[in-house]
Amino acid sequence: MNNQTLPGLLESNPYPGRGIVLGKTPDGVHAVVIYFIMGRSENSRNRVFVPTEDGIRTQAADPAKMTDPSLIIYHPVRKAGRELVVTNGDQTDTVRDYLLEGRTFAEALETRTFEPDEPNYTPRISGLLSPDGSFRLSILKSAEGDPACCCRHFYHYDAPLPGEGRFLHTYMGDGAPLPSFEGDPERVILDAGTPEALAEQVWAALNPENKVSLFVRFVRLADGSHEDVIRNRFQSAEP
16 A cells, blocks of 8 residues: 655655645544645746635746736636636646536537647546545546547546545656656545645655745535635736
């Protein structure tokens, strides 16, 4: 059994890219949501997370330096009724809209594919947290770098164990082109008891050259109340 902590996995990978973790606190009281972004180019790094009424969005840290907003400006986290959607792109809105129309997570993602950023074809990773703490994850990626085929993988965790999470990220590491994530979502130990403590662990473990922003949410399963922590490498130039 893999007893790897999330910080341990992050410290061993200089460039996991974008990452989603869904799981449960050690005491079983809260569901855990983590989303982070990293960047290698100035344009990709020129971002911050800002809170919204129903989640968070990315925003240019310095609008004057933004050269291409496509693929990097979106809502990573949004509510859909009592469920929470977290993704690495504008498929957040696709999933949210489908759910509000009474359709499913999988149906929404059947309409999407990997990102059109040749030669990387960055995978689209998505998660859906339900009020009872169960969750779903998905990754849409090219077939070994061949854009002629989209490989669609879906995972359902109906009873996550206390102190555990599942970690899905876009890249196996740095490279040219960037190597897409392989295998099933990684099992990680979540041993922090507060969102602040967990954010501190994860932020410290992310590669200091490439990390950009981090979002952590603890959702109390008994009543749906939540507490958020955001870490940004850069300060926003916008008010």
